[in-house]
Amino acid sequence: AVTAMVQQAMQYIDETPDLETRIELIKTLNNVSAGK
Structure with missing residues (x-):
């Protein structure tokens, strides 16, 4: 679930x-993925 959320958020980075x-x-993404 975390991976999918991070991938979704990566799309927002360009925007x-x-x-x-x-x-x-x-x-923030880094902190979230480090804590999973």
């Missing part, structure tokens, strides 16, 4: 409006 948001999203 982020700016670099700051993109970095935050990547950090």
Whole structure:
């Protein structure tokens, strides 16, 4: 389930409006996937 959610979120990275948001999203994904 976590893997599917992360893959879904990866698609959103391309749609982020700016670099700051993109970095935050990547950090969050990293934390989530590290904790699974």
